[in-house]
Amino acid sequence: MSPASDAAGAGMVEIRSLVWDISLDIRYAGRDNFVGRPVKGYEAAGCYLHERVAQALARVERSLRPQGLMLRIYDCYRPVRAVQDFVVWAGDLDDQSSKPQYYPNLDKRDLLGDYISPTSGHSRGATADLSLLELREDRFEPMDMGTAFDFFDETAHTASPNVSARQRSNRELLRSAMRREGFENYPLEWWHYTYKPEPTPRTAFDFPVR
Template sequence: MKFKVFLVFIVSGLFFSCKSTYLDSKKSPVLLNISAEKDENSFVNLKNYSNDFVFDMKYATADNFLKEQVYPCSECFLRVKTVKALLAANSVFLEKGFKIKLFDCYRPKAIQEKMWKIVPDANYVANPKKGSIHNRGGAVDITLVDLNGKELDMGTTFDFFGEEASHNFSNLPENVLKNRKFLKEIMLQNNFKSFDSEWWHYNLNGSNTDEISNLKWNCN
């Protein structure tokens, strides 16, 4: 659900409006239809458009490589076009008896800066001066679970920083290679591209040209 607030000031008879820089995490009482959203670049909360995802937003907890909570709450905001592609991919997985589990979605630039202060190493955190696709609302960190919620074996944990996490690393059990291939093939078929060094990271095609955003969210 999008949250828009306009503050109006009267100065010497002139009107000025200031658009809010916050996104509302309040949930809609009913599921919304993503096709009704006409602005492809606006930010929405994925939870308002489907009940068929599992959420484990790692940076809203201390269970991450930073060992610190850096998100104020466990939300998954993305641009409308990213949500459309993600819903399409998840519908394919559901037909095959699986669903997407999300670890991370949109990340405000201010949080990117906070992460950089904790770990100022471009091997682990994107430099906020350049920004990441997460800051643009076009990236998701995901895995797959079966319909009982059990994760498929992908060989490493999320945010494992080693060569074993790479799509190009083949010295893994056959079932792990099969699971990674399954995830990658469906995501690529639905307008995403993979990130070579991280089996869990997918970017919406073309999202690298979107603006870096610092829209924050109000937690309810």
């Protein structure tokens, strides 16, 4: 665990310092997420990443703009306390309020492991959860990826055969754009990408997102 108390001390930057108009929808800073409330450690809706990772993500964004596309970011750096908050939530089997929306086909106990882990690459500042927007007429709209963000189900697996050809194509478009700049996808979540090699593969951080 790093003793860094803020982004600067951790060698991280906010992505909007590189792309001022990037689309952020940081779900864990609000109530629109699977725990139904702001997650511990999220004091604001910010996207922090190690500077090298942020630079790579900015290059992805710039490569997409001429195609009438842009990124929408759901999460970046995630404090260790937030990861622990997820684990506590997953262990509370009395709270099933988000099951219909986020894990309708899974027992909550099965979320620990593949979907919710006691450690996370997000806490190392090299992982981002994101999707694509496309320009339609005069505004950017979400592309159809087959499932919503944080939908815990086999249909959210990146190569799932249970989505349409268009949805698979949209996922591959995102994966190709991210791969060109060094990001690898987590196969169980089409939205989850980690920059490789990670700048600090053995160091996690716990400063709050402000």
